[in-house]
Amino acid sequence: MQFDIYRDQALERLLIVKRGTSINQLKDLQPSFLNGLERPNQVDSEVGSLPLGLNRKEVIEAVEHHGYFARTLKVSINEVDD
Numbered sequence: 001m002q003f004d005i006y007r008d009q010a011l012e013r014l015l016i017v018k019r020g021t022s023i024n025q026l027k028d029l030q031p032s033f034l035n036g037l038e039r040p041n042q043v044d045s046e047v048g049s050l051p052l053g054l055n056r057k058e059v060i061e062a063v064e065h066h067g068y069f070a071r072t073l074k075v076s077i078n079e080v081d082d
Helices: 056-066
Strands: 002-007 013-018 041-044 069-072
Touching: 013 056, 056 069
Parallel strands: none
Antiparallel strands: 002 013, 002 041, 013 069
16 A cells, blocks of 8 residues: 655654545544644555554555544653763
8 A cells, every 4th residue: 555654844743545536535633733744655565664663454444444544642751861
């Protein structure tokens, strides 16, 4: 399956759709989630690699069932004194 992978500049939001899908047509996503997503990278799930940490089977199932796979990354940093 061929995907378009959209990310925001801070790499906090990730959206994966079938190649050629208009993300503005996705009704289940909030417009605020779509704001700021950059031009997509194109990946073939059979030969290319998905972003690190994603389960290929989970992504394919979500895209087939919902039309997209979306994730938000929240990073926290704790300072530890030695």
